[in-house]
Amino acid sequence: MIPMIHVENLAKNFTLHNQGGASIPVIAGAGFSVAPGECVALTGESGAGKSTVMRILYGNYLAQGGSVRIGTIDITKAEPREILALRRETLGYVSQFLRVVPRVPTLEVVAEPLLALGRPEEEAFDRARDLLTRLRIPERLWTLSPTTFSGGEQQRVNIARGFAHAYPALLLDEPTASLDATNRETVLTLIEEAKAGGAAIVGIFHDLEARARVADREIDVAVFTPKLA
Amino acid sequence: MTPLLDVQSLGKSYGGRIGCADVSLRLYPGEVLGIVGESGSGKSTLLNCLAGHLPPDTGRVIFDTRAEGPRDVLTMSEPERRMLGRTDWAFVHQNPRDGLRMRISAGGNVGERLMAVGARHYGEIRAQATDWLARVEIAEARIDDRPSAFSGGMQQRLQIARNLVTGPRLVFMDEPTGGLDVSVQARLLDLIRGLVRRMGLSAIVVTHDLAVVRLLADRLMVMKDGHVIETGLTDQVLDDPQAPYTQLLVSSVLQV
Numbered sequence: 001m002i003p004m005i006h007v008e009n010l011a012k013n014f015t016l017h018n019q020g021g022a023s024i025p026v027i028a029g030a031g032f033s034v035a036p037g038e039c040v041a042l043t044g045e046s047g048a049g050k051s052t053v054m055r056i057l058y059g060n061y062l063a064q065g066g067s068v069r070i071g072t073i074d075i076t077k078a079e080p081r082e083i084l085a086l087r088r089e090t091l092g093y094v095s096q097f098l099r100v101v102p103r104v105p106t107l108e109v110v111a112e113p114l115l116a117l118g119r120p121e122e123e124a125f126d127r128a129r130d131l132l133t134r135l136r137i138p139e140r141l142w143t144l145s146p147t148t149f150s151g152g153e154q155q156r157v158n159i160a161r162g163f164a165h166a167y168p169a170l171l172l173d174e175p176t177a178s179l180d181a182t183n184r185e186t187v188l189t190l191i192e193e194a195k196a197g198g199a200a201i202v203g204i205f206h207d208l209e210a211r212a213r214v215a216d217r218e219i220d221v222a223v224f225t226p227k228l229a
Numbered sequence: 230m231t232p233l234l235d236v237q238s239l240g241k242s243y244g245g246r247i248g249c250a251d252v253s254l255r256l257y258p259g260e261v262l263g264i265v266g267e268s269g270s271g272k273s274t275l276l277n278c279l280a281g282h283l284p285p286d287t288g289r290v291i292f293d294t295r296a297e298g299p300r301d302v303l304t305m306s307e308p309e310r311r312m313l314g315r316t317d318w319a320f321v322h323q324n325p326r327d328g329l330r331m332r333i334s335a336g337g338n339v340g341e342r343l344m345a346v347g348a349r350h351y352g353e354i355r356a357q358a359t360d361w362l363a364r365v366e367i368a369e370a371r372i373d374d375r376p377s378a379f380s381g382g383m384q385q386r387l388q389i390a391r392n393l394v395t396g397p398r399l400v401f402m403d404e405p406t407g408g409l410d411v412s413v414q415a416r417l418l419d420l421i422r423g424l425v426r427r428m429g430l431s432a433i434v435v436t437h438d439l440a441v442v443r444l445l446a447d448r449l450m451v452m453k454d455g456h457v458i459e460t461g462l463t464d465q466v467l468d469d470p471q472a473p474y475t476q477l478l479v480s481s482v483l484q485v
Contacts, residue, residue, distance in 0.1 A: 014469075016476070017472075017476050017477075018477050055468070060464050060468050060469065061468065080447065080461060081257055081260060081447070083462055084462070099443075101415070102418075103419045104419055115426075
């Protein structure tokens with residue numbers, strides 16, 4: 001099967017111009033593939049580069065070498081508008097933090113990815129209502145902006161938003177962190193449903209049980225860390 | 230896809246001093262481009278050259294016109310350029326007083342733009358003006374008030390209504406949220422974002438506020454001393470800045 005996500009010989013350095021021009025190599029020679037319907041967990045200790053890999057896959061960080069193919073597009077060489085289209089249609093990302101325009105109601109925050117795709121409002125809002133219900137966000141909060149919600153509620157709104165559209169490629173950064181048992185179960189079910197629907201998933205899970213349940217393979221990013229000379 | 234705006238090696242000097250130099254960019258339909266930089270970086274000069282308010286010394290500004298396809302705006306006749314400014318283009322000034330007529334009513338400010346493109350039926354003009362005031366959240370009861378009786382945030386919203394009523398395809402914005410309270414800023418940002426998405430507008434937004442571009446702009450251009458020093462996807466430029474100056478700019482933002 002053709003992989004949905006294909007990473008080859010990836011390299012990343014951070015150059016800190018305002019701190020003496022120090023160049024810090026963080027990733028070298030990274031390569032892996034994820035097939036449709038497969039979930040791969042990135043592992044490694046804190047600071048090993050898991051989040052950096054995720055951010056490069058999303059086009060949020062620039063790579064200094066190698067390629068990252070998502071579907072048919074190499075995100076390391078794509079134009080901004082190609083990356084935007086990819087993020088709209090193909091590539092989803094559930095980060096650890098919700099970042100929204102103040103004042104926009106929760107229901108709209110969740111429906112937005114579908115509205116951006118031009119789906120009918122009714123369909124988009126139905127899907128948003130369904131996800132918010134499953135993730136136990138009380139209905140009385142739907143018309144309020146999530147900026148004032150608790151950390152756990154924001155996290156769940158973020159997950160609802162991330163799962164609104166069935167992205168063929170999905171990146172999950174600690175999706176079950178800070179969730180109670182019931183909500184955690186819901187999120188794991190959502191992940192399983194996405195896999196069953198053919199999504200290729202790359203995730204960071206510190207929750208070992210969750211990782212064991214949804215991940216088909218683990219990749220230790222320590223092997224991508226450049227060896228100190 | 231044909232870019233809506235294709236700017237090639239644009240330059241403008243004030244005597245021996247560089248306003249902006251060798252700026253090239255392409256804006257596609259539906260895209261919002263943010264231009265950031267400190268005061269004096271050339272971002273406002275660039276915006277004014279693009280919008281036809283200042284004649285650049287060098288370069289080309291090619292706009293994909295509705296009727297005739299791509300045309301160099303700089304070689305257009307003055308009437309043609311004025312027509313463009315009234316129909317396909319809109320310019321939102323930092324100070325609403327520069328973009329509004331302070332001595333005529335709110336409804337008149339919106340209606341005037343419609344009349345400039347040929348609307349003559351009073352009832353229809355008033356109905357459209359009312360509709361647009363509602364879209365920018367100004368109560369119908371205020372339609373006959375002059376903008377001088379409005380708060381700064383309301384004036385800015387009125388300026389946006391005046392500019393968007395003719396259904397432009399390209400909007401230039403110069404510090405649209407500058408000088409407003411943060412709570413008013415949030416409301417305005419939400420409004421602009423909604424309008425951009427619903428109307429499929431393209432926009433070029435000049436600001437020094439990185440939080441504003443993060444929420445509004447798809448792409449970012451960083452300027453310093455008249456030169457473009459970095460471009461890219463907005464979140465990429467802000468989260469993984471490459472140029473020394475951009476790194477300084479991003480790391481200088483105070484966290485709230």
